[in-house]
Amino acid sequence: MPYRSTDKTRQKKDAKRTAMMQAAVRVFAQKGYHAATVRDIVSEADVAIGTFYFYFPDKETLFNHLFEETAAFLLQAIDQALISRSSFPAQLEAAVQAYVNVAFYEPAVVQLLLVGGMGSAPSLSERRAEYREKLIRAWQRALNAALERQQIEPQNTRRTAEALVGALDEIIFHLLSSPQAEQERTAAVRDMVQLGLRAAGYLYAPS
Amino acid sequence: MPYRSTDKTRQKKDAKRTAMMQAAVRVFAQKGYHAATVRDIVSEADVAIGTFYFYFPDKETLFNHLFEETAAFLLQAIDQALISRSSFPAQLEAAVQAYVNVAFYEPAVVQLLLVGGMGSAPSLSERRAEYREKLIRAWQRALNAALERQQIEPQNTRRTAEALVGALDEIIFHLLSSPQAEQERTAAVRDMVQLGLRAAGYLYAPS
């Protein structure tokens, strides 16, 4: 019986690949790019070191890939939330909610984006910059639309978008660090939404 | 200005030490903790590698020390600005101005604080957390005072403080990355102040 490929083997391989990637996300998220050794990753995934190189070309490529995938995932979640609502408050709430959901369901994902900062993988800088830029642009689009509808005060929407990105990151980072994260969750979302509305200069009664 | 030994005398003796610390700040700020080698630092300072270990116990200790000193410096600048004013708008403007000034006069200081993120020196996490905490507390103090005076809307001042810290960092990071940083400077300060006032829910006419 000459070894059936693309049968169950295929699925098993994919499963292992995925398992290794998840292990890698965890290790990277916890230790950062440099401190995380390939040995850390394979021992987390409980495979031999050669297996790593069977699935991935090298540590840096994997990290970049993971970062990109992760960034795209979060970006998509937030973008989707912004696009599928029309009023600015609704957009803000949906986006914040989406971000918080991801942060709670996949904390490692968010951690990875945070550790993927300066001084990580040598070739990550541009990728990181692109990701931040896209995030900022998504927010700015929503702000511009609100501005046109005169729902928010006149302002430099680019800067407000930057501020929102930075502010939400910081708050979520602290939220995840907090021991009572789960209980604070709802309040935190409400706080962030109100804060965002204020920061954007939302005009409550457009009479 | 940070890293000037203690005060005035023994300037000659510390000349080399100071040179190395400044070199280290530059190199760390540019490359991040891991990518910056001790060789990079000593060659930037134009001394031999042995000299490094005469003045400092090791790379990590130096980095932590530098981070702490640098963090204290920025913290002090912002704190001072917040303390020496009484109205919230004045505080905000002074603090933002102070931050921007430091960012322009000593960009490496700010860079260092940014690269000193997750996954830098293994033992930095707590130190970094402390620094951020202090920064947040400083802002929160100002917000609480304003809240008591009913100059800002009721809110969770802790979260607003976190947001301010994250927002300003993000904006200043982009400002420093911009090629026309110098020209945008004044406008950026104004934007940040207005943004801060809005985010804090500043009540314009407390009649």
Added chain:
Amino acid sequence: MPYRSTDKTRQKKDAKRTAMMQAAVRVFAQKGYHAATVRDIVSEADVAIGTFYFYFPDKETLFNHLFEETAAFLLQAIDQALISRSSFPAQLEAAVQAYVNVAFYEPAVVQLLLVGGMGSAPSLSERRAEYREKLIRAWQRALNAALERQQIEPQNTRRTAEALVGALDEIIFHLLSSPQAEQERTAAVRDMVQLGLRAAGYLYAPS
């Protein structure tokens, strides 16, 4: 032609084996022992890596085997040419012709013998030495016969034999490297024969 199992039957069974051996010769000849990986060989032969180890015990054994087979093949061709003629010039011409033929029909065979030099497979040294020794002995036999017949000048035939082996290898190597190898072929054979005759001190008119 080397590496055709034994003779005639079990052709089907050995088809894969043969394909792999031919692939191996090509790859070894092109890259040398160390640089040639088992993966290179199986991918050239279009089989899986496990198949390699079903047919051969390991890389080194295969290389040694191939070298031996290849050496025996060339040796036999040259030996045959030397034995089946009686006059020294005829022997020389036939042997050179045979060598050149092999070099053109099976360049990989010759390449393999050349790359199988020092520093190839750890255990190859003796085998290589044996092969060279046999080649030298074959030539020496012919020289001794000619010497007895007083067709060549008195000389240390061992050294002349060594010289012939080294000289022909070098010339054929350059010939194969040359882009116009095919055109030069006839002239090269003539040159080598004349050279051999001179080197052996062939006495033209033993009147």
Added chain:
Amino acid sequence: MPYRSTDKTRQKKDAKRTAMMQAAVRVFAQKGYHAATVRDIVSEADVAIGTFYFYFPDKETLFNHLFEETAAFLLQAIDQALISRSSFPAQLEAAVQAYVNVAFYEPAVVQLLLVGGMGSAPSLSERRAEYREKLIRAWQRALNAALERQQIEPQNTRRTAEALVGALDEIIFHLLSSPQAEQERTAAVRDMVQLGLRAAGYLYAPS
């Protein structure tokens, strides 16, 4: 006393460098490029592995350098012998003598050139080809001069030069392998010279 550089230190460093290079030549000569590990080299030189990389950028660069140096040395010895004589027999004798001398005083040098064959360092091919080419050209120059003076028979001097290079290498290789190398030395030189004269078709009595 702040460490006097360029004093004795300099000399010591150069001495060590040289010692390491000699150790490397020995190891490379014995094992070939691939089988020789950096660990082999440093243990032969009795230093730590880091020391290797303090003196040399990497294994391949060192090998190439060694090969080139070694090749230049032998080439120069032979070239010099060929140039400083006028009659072809004198040139031949001087060159052979020079080669044999090098082979006996610095056997590793010659070994290195021999192991530096195909399949050695990836980047060595061209260098090796250049070296062989120069050697061949040197012999061809001598042959051409002799041909002009009608001291040798008409012939393709390029091929004769290739033959001489290959023949001498082979003979010297066997000579070095022989246990009674030293005793055979003089006879071997005489044999090689006579062989060379015959191979070149030297015309004894140019009356």
Added chain:
DNA sequence: TATGAATGAGAATTCATTCAT
């Protein structure tokens, strides 16, 4: 027979750190 996922020993290279001078 045939496959290819999995293994792990071993090689090259880096870099923080030490120490004789």
Added chain:
DNA sequence: TATGAATGAATTCTCATTCAT
């Protein structure tokens, strides 16, 4: 004080080889 040669632990990555299917 200052130097820089020397060290070796630690890391990344390769590749021959095994083995369950």
